[in-house]
Amino acid sequence: MKTLTLKPAILLMTGLLALGSAQAQNTVQQSPLTPEHFAALDRNKSGGVSKEEYEVFMRESFQKMDKNGDQRLTPAETSGVLTAEQFAAVDANKDGAITLDEFIEHVMRDFDRYDYDKDGQLKP
Ligand SMILES: [Ca+2]
Numbered sequence: 305m306k307t308l309t310l311k312p313a314i315l316l317m318t319g320l321l322a323l324g325s326a327q328a329q330n331t332v333q334q335s336p337l338t339p340e341h342f343a344a345l346d347r348n349k350s351g352g353v354s355k356e357e358y359e360v361f362m363r364e365s366f367q368k369m370d371k372n373g374d375q376r377l378t379p380a381e382t383s384g385v386l387t388a389e390q391f392a393a394v395d396a397n398k399d400g401a402i403t404l405d406e407f408i409e410h411v412m413r414d415f416d417r418y419d420y421d422k423d424g425q426l427k428p
């Protein structure tokens with residue numbers, strides 16, 4: 305089922321984007337990555353998620369959400385994944401659609417934020 309395979313990506317992104325939002329309530333202090341997310345991201349099972357692994361995962365997430373394959377995410381395609389505020393935050397040029405570049409730029413900023421020790425790897 306499509307919904308099941310997409311779920312980790314949705315949960316991860318919702319968590320990442322919520323944490324990236326200025327209005328987010330900081331009720332959750334732990335790492336946004338659950339063990340399941342982590343296992344999905346750490347493709348080579350090295351025990352850490354590299355930028356490359358993270359970017360590959362995010363590109364796949366983008367393709368899954370881009371239902372009509374036009375390389376742009378509309379509010380309809382991201383409904384249930386992104387709130388209107390989150391969509392606006394990722395849509396850097398405010399043209400009402402999220403391109404792959406806008407998406408990757410946004411999520412890679414999140415990567416840097418969670419890479420607390422700046423060694424280029426996210427750890428569980
Ligand atoms: Ca790895």
Ligand SMILES: [Ca+2]
Pocket residue numbers: 370371372373374375376377378381
């Ligand atoms: Ca699209």
Ligand SMILES: [Ca+2]
Pocket residue numbers: 395396397398399400401402403406
């Ligand atoms: Ca845009």
